[in-house]
Amino acid sequence: MxxxxxxxxxxxxxxxxxxxxxxxxxxxxxxxxxxxxxxxxxxxxxxxxxxxxxxxxxxxxxxxxxxxxxxxxxxxxxxxxxxxxxxxxxxxxxxxxxxxxxxxxxxxxxxxxxxxxxxxxxxxxxxGDDRFFCTRRDFAAWAAGRKDYRMEFFYRAMRRRTGLLMEGEAPAGGRWNFDAENRRPLPPGLRPPERRRFAPDATTRAVLDLVERRFGDHFGDLEPFGWAVTRDDALAALEHFIAEVLPGFGDHQDAMKSGAPFLFHAVLSPYLNVGLLGAREVCARAEAAWRTGAAPLNAVEGFVRQVLGWREYVRGLYWLMMPDYAASNRLGATRPLPGFYWSGETPMRCLAEAIADTRRHGYSHHIQRLMVTGNFALLTGVAPAEIEAWYLAVYVDAFEWVELPNVHGMAIFADGGLMASKPYAASGAYIDRMSDYCGGCRYDPAVKTGPRACPFNLLYWHFLAEHRPVLGGNPRLAMPYRTLDRMSPGRRATITREAVAFLEALERPAEPGLFG
Missing domain, CATH: 3.40.50.620 (HUPs)
Known part of the structure; x- marks a missing residue:
């Protein structure tokens, strides 16, 4: 045959x-x-x-x-x-x-x-695609009968099933999750490691010429191009991450820094998502680094959680819920995507930096995606399909099975809490704490109202007030709602007035080709 x-x-x-x-x-x-x-x-x-x-x-x-x-x-x-x-x-x-x-x-x-x-x-x-730890059937069996689908419980089941970072029946270090130790800002003067880049060979150079001819009006810079495009080079990128970068990943994986888009992140997702690397081998190499003392447990657990936990989880949820999942819109978001998502031309420095990194590299790390570009889309009510199409377009590692649940469920809460126990909404204080973006910005996160107030502050409280009928009963939002209720009527009215004025003045959408 x-x-x-x-x-x-x-x-x-x-x-x-x-x-x-x-x-x-x-x-x-x-x-x-x-x-x-x-x-x-x-x-x-x-x-x-x-x-x-x-x-x-x-x-x-x-x-x-x-x-x-x-x-x-x-x-x-x-x-x-x-x-x-x-x-x-x-x-x-x-x-x-x-x-x-x-x-x-x-x-x-x-x-x-x-x-x-x-x-x-x-x-x-x-x-079936056996590159993944969890088959679609196995995920459906895990999800059966659950009211919601929390990644943490799936992740623990996968740890037990695979034996990764396990000591007998117990998790390594006595804890399943070291996330609380993975949120440290970058200390002053800390220089992240250089990243391994790969010079284009003749085959890649021919492709770059083709792309410039045919897709010159698309978003993003084409040069310099340094991605691995072969199995051998992807393996070299993996080994560089394990030896030079992974030891610092745990402490600072939630940090953001101007001019440093990669920091201590693996930047291996493009290679995993097209098959140049396998999920099993990257998790095994990370675990070996911990067991030999080359990397601390909080770094290795945080990395394994992203691959064995999040990556497998969002794929399972995608296949379990599609195609109806993409149509949900629990918060009724309808705003067009602002044009500066394509141009990067905005006085909000955090957004300008994250979009500039995306334009230059086709990459930004998960906190930039979730807590800057995603957070802004959530707070301003950008229509799910519009922000999801943007994420799918602009990132080298974006394929719908991984992009859609991450944006739809985590970034903009469009599924109403199927994935996340609360919306990942944050004010300017979070961005100020985890980055150096606020220095030199037109806006000040310490200013609550008025022309210098950080838009994230105004938008955060306006978001909570506007969506109280849906979110008011969420126990994880009880504290911010109590804070909102303690504000004077005059301050709440000012926040509403200034937030609405900001939203009405948002740059109108623009075709991405205008900013190619």
Whole structure:
């Protein structure tokens, strides 16, 4: 039986399930750079370049094993307009008896794949994606009967199941979670380590030229490009993180600093999400660093929690709840996305810095995403679909299965508390405590009202007042609501007046291409 294995652009690992049992004597791998996939949101130029270059390098690695690879490029004379067209052309060339795929990472693509048997009159085998610790079925079994889905309980179950950071039946160090030790601001003068970057080779340089020609109006800077695009370079990035960066990750993972977008973060998520690295190997390397004394437990636990906990959890929730999940909007948010999310032109320094980092690198770390750009979207009531499309477009590591739950549930509370026990809303005091952004800003987090008041302060209290019918009974918000109630009527009226004026004056939305 002649098999055509169709690989998607985020399935770039040799042990992907679709390649299990592959017969080089008869079978063919099909891969395609698809125009529709580069444009359904205006992806950051570095994101497009990263994925296309990694795909080309992976195809070259397969060919070096004498595996037949049918690869279509965007700059071919007849590029593939969509995934179905790419497969149709490959079927016409190779006349297979069946199609084999690993399940796609996104719901919309799986829905498309499920139409292929009828369309092409061929059997299509959809294999599970075993790169993850937790299968979709296992997550559904864990979630069955629960009223809400708290990551902490899922994470503990995964620790027990995998044995990671366990000492017999007990968690290492006697605690499941060292998050309380992971919130220290950066001390003055501390210099974060340099990050490992990789010079583009000829293949990557050709892709960069292609992206500049075809996607020059997309958001983001294309140069300098330093992402790993091969398995070997991704492994080098992992080893650099373990040896040079991980020891400082635990204490300062929630810190933010102007001009330092990476700090002590791993910056491995792009490689995990396209398959250049595996979740099991990165967790094993981190655990080994703790067991050999090379990294402290709070750093290693915090990192493992992000991979074994959050990453697996949001994927499980995505597949459990889609497609209806994306349509929920518990807080009734409808505001258009402000144009400065694309331009970065705002006097609020925290937002300007986070967006500038995103523009330059296609990256910002999770606190910038959650507590700056996400927090502002939450407090101003940006429509879920608009802020979610922005996150999906601008980050190199953003694929819908991981981006959507993180934004929809964690950042903007659109699911009404299915994921998070409270909205992650914060005033300017939090940003001031965890960053150096407030120094030199037009606004002052210590000023509560008036023209110099930090907009986050006004918006925070206005948000609580406006959404009291939904949030007033939340026990985790009892203290801020008591504080709100103790304010004088005059101060509450001033906050409302100034917050509403700020919201009405927000920059109107702009097309992302204007800021390419």
């Amino acid at each position: 002649r098999t055509l294995v169709f690989l998607f652009g985020d399935q770039l690992c040799r042990d992907i399930s679709a390649l299990s049992g592959f017969d080089p004597a008869s079978d063919v791998v099909a891969m395609a750079e698809v125009d529709e996939e580069t444009r359904y949101v205006p992806h950051h130029k570095q994101k497009i370049a990263f994925v296309l270059s990694a795909m080309r390098h992976f195809a070259e690695a397969l060919a070096a094993e004498s595996i037949a690879v049918d690869y279509r490029r965007l700059d071919d004379p007849a590029p593939a307009a969509c995934l179905t067209a790419a497969l149709e052309a490959a079927i016409a060339r190779h006349r297979p008896d069946r199609i084999v795929v690993t399940e796609p990472g996104e719901w919309r693509v799986l829905a498309l794949v499920q139409t292929w048997p009828q369309r092409f009159g061929l059997p299509v085998e959809i294999r």
